[in-house]
Amino acid sequence: MPDWQKFIREQMPSLSLPEAAKDEVIAELASHLEESGSDAAGETTNMNRWQWRKISRAIEHAKSREEWMNNRARGLWIPVFVNLLLTSALINICGAFGWVDLRITQPGHTPLPFQLWVLTLPLCGAAAAYLARRGKGSSRMRVLAALAPCFAWLATIPVLEVILLCFPKVFAGVSLQDMAFAAVGWFAIPALALFLGAVPFLKTPLQQA
Amino acid sequence: MTKRIRSKITRGSGELAILSLLAEQPLYGFEIARQIGERTGGALKFTLASLYPLLYEMEKRGWVEAHWQANQAGRDRRYYRLTASGRRQLAPLRAEWRQFFQALDSLAGVSHA
Numbered sequence: 580m581p582d583w584q585k586f587i588r589e590q591m592p593s594l595s596l597p598e599a600a601k602d603e604v605i606a607e608l609a610s611h612l613e614e615s616g617s618d619a620a621g622e623t624t625n626m627n628r629w630q631w632r633k634i635s636r637a638i639e640h641a642k643s644r645e646e647w648m649n650n651r652a653r654g655l656w657i658p659v660f661v662n663l664l665l666t667s668a669l670i671n672i673c674g675a676f677g678w679v680d681l682r683i684t685q686p687g688h689t690p691l692p693f694q695l696w697v698l699t700l701p702l703c704g705a706a707a708a709y710l711a712r713r714g715k716g717s718s719r720m721r722v723l724a725a726l727a728p729c730f731a732w733l734a735t736i737p738v739l740e741v742i743l744l745c746f747p748k749v750f751a752g753v754s755l756q757d758m759a760f761a762a763v764g765w766f767a768i769p770a771l772a773l774f775l776g777a778v779p780f781l782k783t784p785l786q787q788a
Numbered sequence: 789m790t791k792r793i794r795s796k797i798t799r800g801s802g803e804l805a806i807l808s809l810l811a812e813q814p815l816y817g818f819e820i821a822r823q824i825g826e827r828t829g830g831a832l833k834f835t836l837a838s839l840y841p842l843l844y845e846m847e848k849r850g851w852v853e854a855h856w857q858a859n860q861a862g863r864d865r866r867y868y869r870l871t872a873s874g875r876r877q878l879a880p881l882r883a884e885w886r887q888f889f890q891a892l893d894s895l896a897g898v899s900h901a
Contacts, residue, residue, distance in 0.1 A: 604840070607817060607866045611836055614818040623836055634837045641844035 583609035586624070590631040595639055604638060654716025658724035662707035662773075666728040669699045694764065697772045703728065704776030712780045725777035732765040802842050804885055805832055807870065807878045810852060816865035817843060843868060851877055 587605050594601055612623060673679050673696035704725040711721040740758060805824050809815060815823065820843075821834040846852045851874030854866050870878075892898050 603866075604844075606864070608836060608840065610816075610863065610865055611818045611821075611840075613863070626837075630837065634841070637837070637841035638844060641841040641848060643848075 583612045587612075590626075590628075591635045593632060594635040596642055600642060604642070650715060653714030654711050655714075655720045655724055657714065658707040658710035658716070658721075659727040661710055662703050662724060662727050663731065665703045665706060666700065669703065670696055673699065697768055700728075700769055700772035701776030704773030705780065706776075707773075708777035708780035718781050721777060721781055722774070725773045726770055729766050729769040729773060732769065733762065736762055736765065800881070800885070801832065802834070802838070803846065804878075804881045806842065806846065806868075807851065807874055807881065810868055810870040811875065811878055814867045814869040816867050818865075820868070846874070850874070 584605055587608050591605070594604065596604065615623070670679055678695035707724040707727065708721040711724040716724065736758060739761070743758075805828075806820060809820055809823055817839055821839050824832050824834055843852065843854075847854060847868075850871055852868045853871050854868050856864050857867050858864050889898070
């Protein structure tokens with residue numbers, strides 16, 4: 580029996596893949612030829628160099644993660660970035676009007692769980708979900724893109740906890756209850772507002788179904 | 789028919805054929821090609837050149853996943869299995885093809901030819 584792995588390796592010298600992936604492809608194609616009858620294997624051995632090059636290119640393209648990464652960027656990361664940018668801009672604008680309550684560091688002050696700027700969040704959620712849908716992101720990706728800012732805010736709460744432990748004098752008046760309020764105000768309610776904005780864009784339009 | 793359209797039809801039918809087969813049981817490449825040829829009376833024929841790029845593409849999209857497994861004779865084979873995402877693709881693909889054949893039938897009467 581011919582050494583099919585050697586044969587394929589010789590026919591596909593231009594196959595440009597990471598070594599492990601290349602070995603796997605060659606092993607699989609060789610296993611296919613081993614199982615084929617002599618006629619089918621004969622057809623393959625008679626292929627010319629141009630045909631082998633065409634297979635190499637098709638396999639490279641199929642195995643390439645570039646397209647997958649592009650889809651991921653269009654369907655998730657770009658909408659997440661736009662959402663973070665938009666919410667940051669809006670929070671600053673609302674801050675200028677006094678619609679954001681950031682006074683968690685003030686002794687004895689309990690942050691309000693609901694603040695007026697939350698009303699702007701459905702717009703951000705909608706924009707992110709729309710962009711993710713346009714980038715062919717799945718429903719899960721659209722929800723993630725829409726909720727991204729509140730995950731970022733949630734991540735800051737444990738950081739604040741650590742600061743609170745490190746600088747007890749500065750945060751003397753901030754209790755755990757305040758932090759719980761902050762978690763509701765900076766995660767649960769914004770998440771709901773962002774999600775509400777995303778809802779109209781979670782369904783796939785008919786022409787894409 | 790332009791080459792591009794023909795290529796899209798071939799590719800689409802190949803995806804549907806592979807997903808339908810794998811919905812029944814996990815199979816390795818050679819067996820996929822053999823069963824498709826046998827069950828379509830040779831109308832659909834996969835070669836090494838057409839089968840593996842398509843399988844790798846489907847693997848990249850997460851529709852199928854593969855693992856190596858040795859048979860009783862100790863020969864290693866790469867088995868493909870349908871994922872949950874692949875299973876979700878199957879119903880719309882079937883509907884799309886049904887619609888395509890109905891449209892072609894109403895135009896050209898292909899199913900009674």
